[in-house]
Amino acid sequence: MNAVRSEGITPMNRQQQPAKEAKGAIKIEKVEKVYDPTGAAVQAVDRCSLDIGAGEICMIVGPSGCGKTTLLNAIAGFHSITDGAIYLDGDMLCGPGKPQAEPGPDRVVVFQNGALFPWKTNLENVAFGPIMQGTMSKAEANEKARDLMATAGLSGTENNYPGEISSGVRRRVEIVRALMNDPKVLLLDEPFRALDSLTKSVMHEALLDIYYKNKVTIFFITHDLEEAIFLGHRVVIMTTRPCKPKKMLEVDIPHPRDYSVLTSQRFRELMEETVEAVHEEAVKAFEAGEKEM
């Protein structure tokens, strides 16, 4: 097995890193999470260490229920950790003496099934963050929201409710809503999972397009290896529960990328290189699941 040491995976190659104005380096240091509500301690994350460079697209791949989302929730501040520490640009988010980070607009989550507020129009949804933070007046927020929606090809949907637009457009609105907060980190938890594969491919290019305009760090959880290699600077394959990095893959296909990458020789090689490691963990997860039943 060519597993990498569970701690201290080194940051990606510096030359691969995008623009220098990028911010939002995440340092995950020996993070551990044990769920123990009933006395039966379940270890979701085990001494997981990972350095994500500022402006990096870091793709986290792992089997269902492996604890990837636990890690994301710890960064976002939705859940506590039981050991270790997480830093954002050198500042401790959570760690010794502070088990749970505070949620904040510098780390915004885009959820698997979407969390646009159905009772607000798309524009109201996008303008929500700055108004809540008090950084903009309602008029300013609306104006910026309109601009940002226009750059993401969402003009004309401002006054629709999320229930009136397709799921692909909804997901794009949600990413724009997250970007409105000028976050350092975008936390994406399988955002395109529920989309059909054609819509998904459009969304991938849309996401990259948005990314090239706003260089934020992207922490992207997925099951889909093809998606991971197509989007990421780096793909981190996680072990099944407890979750820690098993294998790390630098994707040396230069950005900006478009869909022609998918048919390239290099893409196929990278797929081959990782597919075995992913399959191995998937089988382990499956068998562990059978045992539980």
Place this chain on the structure above:
Amino acid sequence: MSATAASVRSGAWSRFGHAMNNERVRRAIISVIVFVGFWEIGSRSEDLFGYRFPWIGLIPAPTDVFASFVPLIGDQGYWTSWYQSTRRVFTGFIAAQIVGIPLGLAMATSRLFYNLSFPVFEVMRPIPPLAWVPAAIIFWPTEESSIAFVTFLGAFYVVVINVLGGAKSIDVRYFQSAYSMGASGWDVFRRIILPATLPSIFIGSAVGMGITWEVVVAAEMISGGGGTSGASGGGLGFFIWNAYIGGSYPLIVVGMISIGVAGYVSSSLIRKLGETFTPWRRLR
């Protein structure tokens, strides 16, 4: 559009014609005509066929009912009954909203308050409002307040249960994304919990409105119409009771239909309000 202009010019008849073109309206009219026709024939079965249909043969025919309704149109007592019952229903209903919505929200948002209040609430809830009538008549100072109280109870539990259920089932992701976008606790209450609960509030209201009409009628029958102005001011429930005592069967049916219409109008009102206040639900 010229079609619109034409319909404005020719007014009510054109609107009627327009409505008749609507499949839904046409079916509704057919449904009523078939129902009334069946009822008419059934009631007059003894005259028509020499055989009296069971049950339905005993009920006054719609034409008889209509005949006894016509003189009531100019009768102030009849309309006072409408007014009395409507007033009682809305008093109880609005009181139930004023008390029930904050109570339900408090139960949903505070675990402490929930743990303290829910057991008592759940013991009280299965007691039918009508079981309160004797106690209410004894304990409350006036019959009017007894009726109002029982009507209040009719809507109260449904409102609380719906608000509680609605507020508790809000997706946790809405809270998480609101907090991560910098919302305060008050913001979350005002901009997440309230609008997310609004559809349940209206569902509870529509059901509660139906129950208040059931309850008010029964309470008026039992308590003798509130004793305010005798037979004519006792509300629709007392109107029916009075018709029963007086042996006027068509009038009983007039009272029943009046309640049906009143309940339908009230529920439509709630539905309309619901559509206005939850515009995002209209697209489903």
